[in-house]
Amino acid sequence: GAGVSQSPRYKVAKRGQDVALRCDPISGHVSLFWYQQALGQGPEFLTYFQNEAQLDKSGLPSDRFFAERPEGSVSTLKIQRTQQEDSAVYLCASSLAGAYNEQFFGPGTRLTVL
């Protein structure tokens, strides 16, 4: 079956632009996570959804970051007024049931802010 997919794979934005990153989790997976990964580092947690409910958004670095999963499947991570420090790879993961289950990752979206 299909794995987690993300689009676009690469995004270049000028500073100040808004961007939207999409994640399609594995069908039927309840849990969905967003991570930010800087070069040479492990992923940093951003936010967690269980179905359509956003249960933890404590990792979002500022109020410019917003995530949604309105129907409990596809999720969008939106970054407003992008800044250079937002440049990173944004990873999405899903798991079948609760947060503590095995997570399956998408290929990521590499965001470069000029």
Next chain:
Amino acid sequence: KQEVTQIPAALSVPEGENLVLNCSFTDSAIYNLQWFRQDPGKGLTSLLLIQSSQREQTSGRLNASLDKSSGRSTLYIAASQPGDSATYLCAAFTTDSNYQLIWGAGTKLIIKP
């Protein structure tokens, strides 16, 4: 606060050798620990997940162990192959980390043909 450390940051070994990658964590109250591999420019692939009640998990040439009392997990790779070259990351859920996996920075493994 849970901290996860992976040493060394990089490792290079000849093909065919058995090797061990290390992962240390500071808080023994973990729920589970997961090992991943990451290939350049790609996402993370789950390798093994060990529940807190387990001591080890095996998948093919991979064996992961968990020792909560010493705060250590190891990933053993038998008969290494050039295709095993990747960055290996471990990540732990602790009982007080809410929904957040706590990650190590990874070990970059190079298998020389």
